[in-house]
Amino acid sequence: MEIKTLEFKDEKLYLIDQRKLPNSFEIFVCENYTDVDFAIKDMVVRGAPAIGASGAYGVVLGAKEYKHLDKKDFLEKMKEVSNTLNKSRPTAVNLMWGIKRMENIIEENKELSPVEIYEKLKEEGNNIAKEDVKINKAMGEYGNTLVPEKATILTHCNAGALATVEYGTALGVIRSAFYSGKDIFVYVDETRPRLQGAKLTSWELVKENIPCKLISDSVAATLIRDGKIDLIVVGADRIATNGDTANKIGTFMLSVVAKTYNIPFYIAAPISTIDFNIETGKEIVIEERDDEEVTHIQGVRIAPEEIEAYNPAFDVTPNENITAIITEKGIINPPFKENILKLRS
Numbered sequence: 001m002e003i004k005t006l007e008f009k010d011e012k013l014y015l016i017d018q019r020k021l022p023n024s025f026e027i028f029v030c031e032n033y034t035d036v037d038f039a040i041k042d043m044v045v046r047g048a049p050a051i052g053a054s055g056a057y058g059v060v061l062g063a064k065e066y067k068h069l070d071k072k073d074f075l076e077k078m079k080e081v082s083n084t085l086n087k088s089r090p091t092a093v094n095l096m097w098g099i100k101r102m103e104n105i106i107e108e109n110k111e112l113s114p115v116e117i118y119e120k121l122k123e124e125g126n127n128i129a130k131e132d133v134k135i136n137k138a139m140g141e142y143g144n145t146l147v148p149e150k151a152t153i154l155t156h157c158n159a160g161a162l163a164t165v166e167y168g169t170a171l172g173v174i175r176s177a178f179y180s181g182k183d184i185f186v187y188v189d190e191t192r193p194r195l196q197g198a199k200l201t202s203w204e205l206v207k208e209n210i211p212c213k214l215i216s217d218s219v220a221a222t223l224i225r226d227g228k229i230d231l232i233v234v235g236a237d238r239i240a241t242n243g244d245t246a247n248k249i250g251t252f253m254l255s256v257v258a259k260t261y262n263i264p265f266y267i268a269a270p271i272s273t274i275d276f277n278i279e280t281g282k283e284i285v286i287e288e289r290d291d292e293e294v295t296h297i298q299g300v301r302i303a304p305e306e307i308e309a310y311n312p313a314f315d316v317t318p319n320e321n322i323t324a325i326i327t328e329k330g331i332i333n334p335p336f337k338e339n340i341l342k343l344r345s
């Protein structure tokens with residue numbers, strides 16, 4: 001069962017509207033790059049690789065809109081398009097990585113006409129999407145080597161097919177273990193406040209009959225303490241060259257408990273999530289989102305009007321809490337800095 005999170009066809013970008021899952025399956029259609037900017041900001045589409053591919057297709061839609069201009073005006077407008085999309089969400093480096101790949105295409109083909117550049121950009125957007133699926137399946141296979149024949153796995157947020165073009169990163173490891181015949185069981189953190197675990201990971205796993213249970217975030221520590229969890233695997237939004245990793249808020253806390261009880265704690269992420277320009281997690285910008293995400297659930301107020309909320313969307317797990325980083329090129333073990341820098345192409 002394939003979940004195609006996004007698809008570019010008929011000169012439009014089609015996105016599963018993840019704000020509506022699991023109660024309704026709806027498609028959000030992006031006709032222009034500002035639609036993509038909105039879709040990323042409002043988390044119609046979310047998850048580092050998925051917003052990387054969507055941002056790239058946003059550049060394609062910008063080129064569609066401006067390809068009638070003369071070259072000079074076209075190139076100027078395309079800079080505006082990249083700048084707008086780059087600012088849609090600050091933490092997941094895949095967004096900037098996807099847009100940079102499109103900027104490189106424009107630079108490499110700047111002698112061509114705007115219409116010809118548009119065609120090249122469409123090709124590159126499709127390359128990014130196709131590559132992502134292959135990357136996730138390769139990552140899943142490497143990650144599966146770390147999963148015992150019988151294992152109870154805990155995961156946080158959604159690092160599944162819905163966070164990528166298809167198949168997922170952390171859930172890609174879980175899928176690979178399940179489809180290879182291993183006897184696995186998954187505990188799914190609901191993941192306050194946006195509830196990606198409850199709404200999205202649960203939806204993915206039950207659709208494929210992967211044995212699982214949903215827990216509130218605060219249950220995880222007791223399960224870990226009581227020896228009920230064999231390993232933890234989560235996604236990532238930005239990895240520093242020393243291995244410090246930004247991921248959904250609550251990940252850091254999980255890593256502390258995992259370390260305390262000596263449970264393997266894995267990050268599953270493509271190489272495109274590594275930011276080779278930063279040395280430590282201290283340099284990662286953490287997105288802060290609206291108070292309403294904390295004070296409301298499904299639009300219903302759950303806290304008094306007088307109270308404000310603090311709503312960081314991510315936190316940073318220090319590399320010393322991470323057992324290994326699973327990538328499409330293999331498993332990165334400590335010393336992370338030495339082994340990550342070897343991957344810089």
Ligand SMILES: CSC[C@H]1O[C@H](OP(=O)(O)O)[C@H](O)[C@@H]1O
Pocket residue numbers: 046047048049156157158159160163164169170196234235236237247248249313
């Ligand atoms: C495979 S990357 C998934 C990563 O992205 C999620 O954040 P968000 O839902 O806010 O885009 C979360 O950090 C996941 O681990």
